[in-house]
Amino acid sequence: MLCFCVAFSGCTSGVVEKTTTSSAAVTTETTTAATTSIESSKEYPEDCIVDPSVFERLGKSINLEFKDKTVIQTGEVNARKYSLTVDLSGWEGNTTPEQIGELSRLFWQVYPALYERFGKLSDAPSDVVLLIEDHGYEVAESWENKVHIHDKWLYNNTEDYDCFTHELAHVIQHGWDGDNLEYDSYIERFADYCRFVYCLDNGAYNDHVWTLQTVADESSRKTSVRFLVWLDYKLSSSGRDFMKDYFLICTKGTYAASKWKKAWEELFKGTEFEGRSIEDVWKEYAESEFASVSSYSDSEITSELISKYDVRTKAKSLKG
Numbered sequence: 001m002l003c004f005c006v007a008f009s010g011c012t013s014g015v016v017e018k019t020t021t022s023s024a025a026v027t028t029e030t031t032t033a034a035t036t037s038i039e040s041s042k043e044y045p046e047d048c049i050v051d052p053s054v055f056e057r058l059g060k061s062i063n064l065e066f067k068d069k070t071v072i073q074t075g076e077v078n079a080r081k082y083s084l085t086v087d088l089s090g091w092e093g094n095t096t097p098e099q100i101g102e103l104s105r106l107f108w109q110v111y112p113a114l115y116e117r118f119g120k121l122s123d124a125p126s127d128v129v130l131l132i133e134d135h136g137y138e139v140a141e142s143w144e145n146k147v148h149i150h151d152k153w154l155y156n157n158t159e160d161y162d163c164f165t166h167e168l169a170h171v172i173q174h175g176w177d178g179d180n181l182e183y184d185s186y187i188e189r190f191a192d193y194c195r196f197v198y199c200l201d202n203g204a205y206n207d208h209v210w211t212l213q214t215v216a217d218e219s220s221r222k223t224s225v226r227f228l229v230w231l232d233y234k235l236s237s238s239g240r241d242f243m244k245d246y247f248l249i250c251t252k253g254t255y256a257a258s259k260w261k262k263a264w265e266e267l268f269k270g271t272e273f274e275g276r277s278i279e280d281v282w283k284e285y286a287e288s289e290f291a292s293v294s295s296y297s298d299s300e301i302t303s304e305l306i307s308k309y310d311v312r313t314k315a316k317s318l319k320g
């Protein structure tokens, strides 16, 4: 699955997505040229690309190695080994070393959490490559275990770190095929669900640069990210993780697009929505307060949505 994700700056969750299963569509490969220094237009010295102190705030022990224009980070979380390789062979110094440090911290905070709940189900890769470069896309894209972020995106949108959370969700969606989803737009809706729920530092950056659209703007299950967040909040529990079951049906391709009435029936079985149609459940969502309250926050104040419905704490307590 190749995803080109074009997120519009400011408080929107609009995305334009194109997917292909063609193996010819492989994006830029990393270089293995034995270059020993980072050639940057801003001439950052190699040894300060990622400050090891960024990991101290996480309480995790991450090994750092600088090699051939890459920053290789390895560590173990909940007895599983992960690595993040930041490939800077196409970096021109627009994304600052501090921002690269925050992207690295985001990976170690977000990816293992996504993996514990979802990635184990899809056998997603535990080694991820992040390429910061300027190659033929506006914001970011992902292919297999590689995530590309445009070198000028964070330069121009200085706090939009969670575009990386969105792309990491695409890495977790290992095997999703649009033909076996009710709508292929569910690929993007799930990535944005992950962005909202698992964002860096509980939304410290995300909630004042990117918000969930209300039901007035995303008025169907085909387009709504917030509907997924609501379903998770309403239905997931330690005994029955609705989102995990949703993810599994999407990963396995259990139902062709035309058979999703049955998928919803299966997903609602054993929940308070058992026996109800997806249209009826949507109607309940659309009329709820949850569908309309703001998820915007400035740096100091929690959003109205999170104040009233702490979806993040609940979701993160469910580890699959």
Ligand SMILES: [Zn+2]
Binding pocket: 003, 004, 005, 006, 015, 017, 166, 170, 188, 191
């Ligand atoms: Zn995307």
